[in-house]
Amino acid sequence: MKLLTLNFLTCARKACKATNAAFPLHPKDAELEIVEVELSPLFVRNILPRVEWEALRTLCQDLGLPQLPATAPEPGELFTPNPSDGVEGEGIEEVGEEGEPTQTLKDLHHVLLETTIREGKLVCGSCGHEYAVKEGIANFLLPSHLV
């Protein structure tokens, strides 16, 4: 399970969704695995504004990964400046007009898409419920007394 995925998941319990403590889930006894993924600069650029940066930092801290900067990189830090710099567009079609992906973008790709939790548990900081991750697959089904 990729760290990117974890950034979009919280406790499945309705009571927890309304609390800050339930997000992000905290990995426990996590066994990490690095899985190489082909770089898609376009995807990294599009996904970055949707990532909860603070939660990602917390997660990296929990996992003992290198510390991330305090704030998310700006869009301008993801690509080297292009000499034929046009108008910055928000559409995805313009990506060809961007420069080369920077090391910052490659690092983000590595953290978000190549760093995965192979085995372990995900613990809700609100209710303490533990979700199992086995062979990279997390199980979010709740026992009947928590539904």
Place this chain on the structure above:
Amino acid sequence: MPQYLVRLAQTHESFRKAELEALAELAGIDIKFDFYDEDSPFCILALPSPSSAATLIHRSILSLSIHELWARGTDYPSLHASNHLSSSTFWPPHTTSSFRFTLDSYRGSRPSATQRTLIDSFAYMPLTGRIKMSNPELSLTIFEDFATGATAPRALYLGRLLALSGRAAKTTYDLKKRAYISTTSMDAELALVTANMALAAPGKLFYDPFSGTGGFMVAGAHFGASVWGSDIDGRSIRGKGGKAKRDVVSNMVQYGLMSRYLDGFVADLTNSPIRGARGPGEDAARGGWLDGIMCDPPYGVREGLKVLGLKRDPGENGERLACVDRYMEEGYIPPKRPYSFEAMLEDILQFAAVMLVVGGRLSMWMPTANEEGEDGEGQKEIGIPMHPALGLVSVCVQPFNKWSRRLLTYRRLSSDEISPEALSAMASRKKRVHGNGENADDLNDFRRKYFQGFKEPEAEHTADRQ
């Protein structure tokens, strides 16, 4: 605008126009249908340029090719007259090109001698290049459209081939050649069409909350989207087999799409672990964070939502299982509860309304009737579910012998397109008899989120500021 002829596949007729419209939207191409008939595989479009025509068609599943329309007629004399009229426009750039003429008769059959005669009747055109049957520079096709049982065509067209469609993907992804499938897997053709309707494309995030064997994930990834899937049935996510494992991942590997595969996880949409959009600077207009949702919810509610326990392999991790909670076990059977099909549809729409970006699409399959009467009697037609934050884009119907199903496509509206009256009406609507009380609460939840700009979590957020 110049006219182009699309040679459509004569199948899934009610999906064809919607697919072309979706592809035009995706590519930002201005499209106008000058002629379209469900009974014909020929469709005439007005498009800005030949290059826009090629862009439009290149990932279409339900068309075969697109052609620059040189002439049209109701019989051969009128076709030739039309050809002469546009000769100064179309002929000059091609007079010395290598070329070929072909005849495409729909519902008609022409003996080869007749074919030759028909093609020879165009000998007046000043084409001096050599005839080349494979990859000529100029490929002209005479299209004949016969009504059923007719002896003469009702319409004729002459067109220059511009581009072939993406229909070859139908064969590439054929379920017969896919390692991991189930009886409920959607066929490759319609899964790909679904991905077109939902505007799957590179850089986008797609999700299927009923992913099963991952057919929509494969289709979305084929068009470049990065895909997530979840299913309440853990077995479908975990897959089959020991060493030679067959699962969604092995399908992705088979097609070389692993770089688009994000994750699969086990989850129930009614207690989804997926967070809403969060954080400062968020406003209602931004919506959520998914670009598209594709799904084929379980039809037979009773089978579909009953989750069966996996036969536990006692040899595997026996020791570990003994010391974890029962619900952590692989064979854990989640609680069943009454859940009507309509309630599920509303939950899906609600989920989409919260999770989609503005302009993001939900493409969802549903049967047109539920299975109230087991004998087929007393079937109740299910209306098209609606949500104030979702605009209905298209309704496509696939008829079967005794039933039919629809592909519904919605677009997440922007805040100024959403009627506040409709939102409050929905919120105050008396909750329908659903077998559980959650639906109305969810609707209220949407309304609250909407007016608070989808800042989550609401409870603490509000408390923080008091």
